[in-house]
Structure formats: C-alpha cells, structure tokens
Amino acid sequence: MAYIGTPPSNAFTSLLKQDFSTSATTGYTLDHAVNNANDIALFINFVRQEPTAAYSASGTTLTLTSATASSDDMYCVYLGQALQTVNPPNASVGTSQLVDGAVTSAKLASGAVANTPAFEAKMSADQTLSDDTLTKVNFNTEVFDTDGNYDHSSNYRFTPTTAGKYYVYSTVRCNSSSNSTVAQIDVIIYKNGSAYSSSGINFSTNYGNEQSPTVTNVIDFNGSSDFVEIYVRNNVTSGTPKVQADTFTSSSTFGAYKIIE
Numbered sequence: 001m002a003y004i005g006t007p008p009s010n011a012f013t014s015l016l017k018q019d020f021s022t023s024a025t026t027g028y029t030l031d032h033a034v035n036n037a038n039d040i041a042l043f044i045n046f047v048r049q050e051p052t053a054a055y056s057a058s059g060t061t062l063t064l065t066s067a068t069a070s071s072d073d074m075y076c077v078y079l080g081q082a083l084q085t086v087n088p089p090n091a092s093v094g095t096s097q098l099v100d101g102a103v104t105s106a107k108l109a110s111g112a113v114a115n116t117p118a119f120e121a122k123m124s125a126d127q128t129l130s131d132d133t134l135t136k137v138n139f140n141t142e143v144f145d146t147d148g149n150y151d152h153s154s155n156y157r158f159t160p161t162t163a164g165k166y167y168v169y170s171t172v173r174c175n176s177s178s179n180s181t182v183a184q185i186d187v188i189i190y191k192n193g194s195a196y197s198s199s200g201i202n203f204s205t206n207y208g209n210e211q212s213p214t215v216t217n218v219i220d221f222n223g224s225s226d227f228v229e230i231y232v233r234n235n236v237t238s239g240t241p242k243v244q245a246d247t248f249t250s251s252s253t254f255g256a257y258k259i260i261e
Contacts, residue, residue: 016078022071026064032078033059033092039080045073059091113260117147117160120255123245129174132235134188137172137243139230139254156229158256163223165259168216170230173251175210178239186233187213192226207237210244212251218259230254 018031034040036058037051049055055064068074105113121139129135142152150158160166174185186200199215201208219228234241243252 020074022068028062030060040076115257118257119145119150127243129241157227159227168256170254171214173212173244174234176236176239184235
C-alpha cells in the first residue's frame with residue numbers, strides 16, 4: 001500500500017528471541033526493555049501465553065501469573081522490536097549504544113561535571129611552634145568545603161569520599177618573635193601520616209624575618225581512607241617560631257580539589 005506524504009521512520013527490522021533458564025519462580029529478567037506485555041510473545045512448553053492474563057512486562061521485568069518449574073521450556077519473541085519509531089523507549093539506551101567520545105559538554109547539565117570534592121581552609125590565629133620541629137598546621141577555619149570532607153576541628157585533614165586525582169596546595173607563612181632570626185622553613189604534604197611532598201627555604205647566614213613557602217602536588221586518593229595534612233618545620237636562631245594567620249590576605253592556606261579526568 002502506498003503512503004501519502006513522508007513514510008514513517010522505522011528502526012529495528014528483525015525479531016529477537018530470548019531463551020530463559022527456568023526455575024520455580026514467577027519473576028524473570030528480559031534482555032531488552034519493553035513497554036508492556038503486548039511487546040513480547042511468550043511461550044511456555046511451546047504454548048503461547050496470553051499477554052496480561054498469563055504474564056505482565058514492563059521495562060526489563062517479566063512477571064508470570066503462575067510460577068514455572070525447572071523442567072519447563074520458556075522463551076519469548078520481542079514483537080515490539082519488529083517495528084518502532086526512531087525514538088527509543090525510556091531507559092533503553094545504555095553506554096554500549098553510544099560511540100566513545102560522542103557526548104560533548106554541550107549535552108551535559110550545568111554542574112554535572114565538577115571539581116569536587118574541594119575545600120580551602122585558613123587559620124583563625126597564629127600557631128606557636130617548637131623550634132626546628134615538624135608540627136601539623138592547624139587550619140581551623142573553612143573558607144569552603146563542598147562535601148564536608150575536611151576536618152577543621154581536631155585532625156585538620158582532608159579525607160575525600162570520591163576516588164581520583166586531586167590537586168593539593170598549601171602556603172604557610174612562618175616568622176619568629178625576634179626579627180631576622182628565621183634560618184629555615186620546610187612545608188610538607190603528608191599523605192596517610194607519611195611525608196609525600198615538600199617545599200622549603202634555607203636562609204643560610206642571611207636570616208630572614210618571614211617567608212611563605214608554597215607546596216603543591218597531584219595526589220591519588222582511594223575515596224575512603226586516604227587523607228592528607230600539612231606539616232611545617234620553622235628553624236629560628238632565637239625567639240619563638242610560629243605560623244602566622246592573616247585573616248585579610250589568607251597568607252596561610254590549605255586546600256585541594258578533584259581533577260576532572
């Protein structure tokens with residue numbers, strides 16, 4: 001029969017069959033999603049079953065009115081895939097149907113891909129140190145913490161709950177209660193309680209007043225138990241070494257964010 005106008009667009013042109021391994025149950029899983037029981041022809045022991053009366057189907061769930069036995073032979077033919085429009089049913093398209101790299105950023109909702117978890121913290125007050133001794137820096141004030149993964153009250157550590165690579169950074173401003181007595185400063189990223197990456201300044205004989213070394217690195221986290229902290233060593237020739245907190249310029253900071261891979 002001829003069509004008036006544009007012929008309808010069709011997709012699948014072959015019937016598909018699925019064999020089931022039967023047991024004493026009423027529930028089975030279809031290999032392909034369907035809209036309702038009329039989209040398949042179900043046969044048990046080579047006898048066709050009546051849709052909606054003997055079984056129901058929705059998505060990939062097939063439910064029988066009566067349980068089968070393990071000795072039964074059961075299969076179905078997908079009628080709904082013999083003739084369809086080009087629009088696939090809801091929830092029927094998986095990753096295997098998409099070409100690798102075919103999805104562009106224009107197809108993603110705003111915020112669907114983000115550099116989170118992420119945080120940044122600073123200090124509310126100066127921290128006094130023991131001379132030439134590695135000490136954890138107490139970054140106790142959160143600037144932001146997207147997923148609540150930074151402990152700013154006790155351990156002062158970042159424990160991300162999403163696995164991946166993270167850019168970790170810290171700047172620590174060190175000085176002394178006596179001018180021109182800072183001999184050496186080391187700032188160290190600790191992962192899981194061990195030194196991971198460091199940065200430092202050695203003043204030799206020309207001692208300084210204060211400096212702000214910065215340490216950065218890209219670190220892999222497992223998304224569960226891995227954590228990261230910042231330690232500092234401030235070696236002074238006299239006076240009391242300390243880490244300086246500056247609430248206006250945030251000269252001492254600690255932060256990290258997930259890298260989109």
